[in-house]
Amino acid sequence: MKFFANKIIRTMLAAVIACTFSVSANAQILNDIARRAKNAVETRTKMAADRAVQKTLDKAEDAVEKGAKSAVKGNKKANPNAPANQNQANRNAAKGGIYYVSESGNNQNDGLTPETPVKNIQKAVDIAPEGSTLYVAEGNYYGLLRSGTITINKPLYIYGGFNSDFSKRDILNYRTMVQPTLESNGTMKMGTIMLDIQSPGSDLVLDGIIFDRGNSVSYTSSQREDDKGQPEGVETPRMNPIGTMGLGGPNLESREALTNETAILYLNNSSVDLTIQNCAFLNAPSYAILGLFKGHMQIDNSIFVNCRMAAIDVRGSDAKVNQPVDFTNNTVLFSWSRLKDFLDMGYGFRFLPGTDCYLANNIFGCSIFAGIDYTHIDSDKNREASRNTIVEDNIFFLNREGDLTIPGGGKFMRVSSVDFSDVEYLDRASGNKTVSDASIFKGKIDEAYLKGFINASYSESTNYDPNSAVNTFRQAFGMNMTGTMTSTSSMFANRYNWKKALELFGAMDGYGAQLPE
Structure with missing residues (x-):
């Protein structure tokens, strides 16, 4: 009886906490949500009949309306650092609860209060019901027992960037990291984050998390100056081929490092509506986001820096219906080829069969091959004809072979952004620009790394x-x-300093990832 009484008390406390968060939206948060919703409505008008973005916009408008009513009724002061979509998170929390994660926590805690956080994101994922909200404090989290993999198998709302007592949220100052170490290389799976979700129409949100594989990659230990591939001022020698032993660790202290050919986020043919925002994907040894999926994917206001193969390589797995992918306000820099010979791969974003893609207000720069790639054509001509691809208002910068690659010309055709309107594969293309003046990123981009790339x-x-x-x-x-x-x-996928990478948020006004709000 005592057990059930305690369980009831804990449930009541969780409900009280959820309600407390629910009424804590002050005018600042509501104004921010209203502004976002207004911008979203304008975007929806601009996109006209563009697919499932309607669903997300309707959710945002509903959040504003209900949040405003709640504020008028309760007139409570709020936590000004709560997630921008706090109202939506709190409605989910009312169903699934809020769980807290801190590096100083204990996995024997219940995770239901800021004073009783669990220690690992994986533990919170395991114990939280579907639809729960996870608040993650600053720290480094890379799986139970330092396994290097976090498996997410249910719809959740995961927000990083909180301070140690969860009273403030600042993504760039209170850094929630997923930064595996060398010791995790033997237990990694196909992705540092592995999705295993079959929940059509449900939501998975990743917001405010910094993913970095730079300390678990093998770099050449060659002593030949002409083979180290380390330009002056660059942090490490060049990356080794997969399976080759070399230097590794934060200070290259290990001489027995091996690189796992794993993506940072592996979709694993999951079925869920996935939202990624205010995140960083850094030093990916084999793709940042990879795999088959079903659902609506939205990637917004995030940075992708130093990714081997490609930053985004996702394919819709529904044989009848294309899956919408919205890629907006992101910064994608330094996409490297398969091998050090620079002959193939090295793309920012790839358009793949089974998807309808909307790209807007991104920066695609310094790709060994091309900023965006449309060389995969569906073998079913009717399905290929049904694809809807829109590329608007993007900046292209120092992509070595071209801004866009398409089939033809023997080894693909290279297309500059000024000619996008001539490309039959793009249903709409406007406002795209190619710039060559590196000074626009001065003080934001690692100049030694940029110089090394230009001369690679x-x-x-x-x-x-x-x-x-x-x-x-x-x-x-x-x-x-x-x-x-x-x-x-002379250079190949050398590690990009993760702290310098975060300076790319807000590097260019109006394009790419802006400073998280």
Whole structure:
């Protein structure tokens, strides 16, 4: 009986806490939500019949209306640092509760109050019911027992950026990190964040989290100056090929580091409406966001820096209906190729079959191949014809092969943004610009890294002598002759300092990720 009484008391306390948060929206928060909703309505008018964005906008408008009524009725003072969509979060909290996560917490706690947080995001995910809200304090979280993987298997609302007592929220000052260490490389799965959700129409929100794989990547230990690939002022030598042992750790203290070929966020054919906002994806050894999915994906006001292969590579898995992907107000810089020879891959955003994509107000810069890529054509011509692709008001900057790649020309056609309106694969393209003046990012971008990228080169040399003693001997015995080849790269996927990367929020007024509010 005592157990059930305690359980009832805890449930009542959780409800009281949820209600307290629900009435804590002051005029500042409501005005902010109203402004966002107004902007959203203007966007909806501009996009006209553009797909499922209607659903999200309707939710935002509903949040404003209900939040305003609640404020008028309660007239309570608010936490000015609560998430911008606090009203929506609190309605979900009323159903699933609010759970608190802190590095100083204990996984034997219930996680239901700021004084009793759990220690790991994974633990909170495991114990929270569907639709719950997770508030995560500053710290580094990369799975139970430092496994390097967090598996999310249910719809949740996860907000990072809180201080230690959860009284303030500032994403860039109270940093919620998912930054695996070398010791986690042996237990990582397909993604640092693994989705495993089958809940169509439900929401998963990731807001205010910094994902960084830079300390768990292997960098070359070559002592040859022409092979280190480390331009002056750059933090590390070049990245090693997957499976090659080298230097690793925050200070490159380990000489036995190996890189796992894992994405930062692996979708795993999940079915859920996914919203990512105010996040950072840094130093990804194999894609930032990858995989098959069903649902509405919205990625907004986030940065993607130093991603090998591509930053965004997502494909809709519904054979009949295209899945909407809205990619807006993001900054994507330094997308690297598969290998150090720079021959293939190295894209910012890839348009893939099964998706309807809307790209607006992004910055795509410093891609080894192209800022955006439309070279995957659906083999079903009717399904290909049904795809809806819109690219508006984006900035393109120092993409080495082109701003856009499309099929044709033997090895793809390279297209500048000024010619986007000529491309049949784009249903609407306007307001896109290509800039070449690096000074627009002065003081925001790592200048040593940028200079190294601009001058990045690859070379090969061979040494083959058919008349050498070794080859003469091999010929006599009917064996193949041998030679050697040496390849060098002046730079390849070197680690970008994560603190410097955060300075890219707000780097360019009106384009790319702005300072989180």
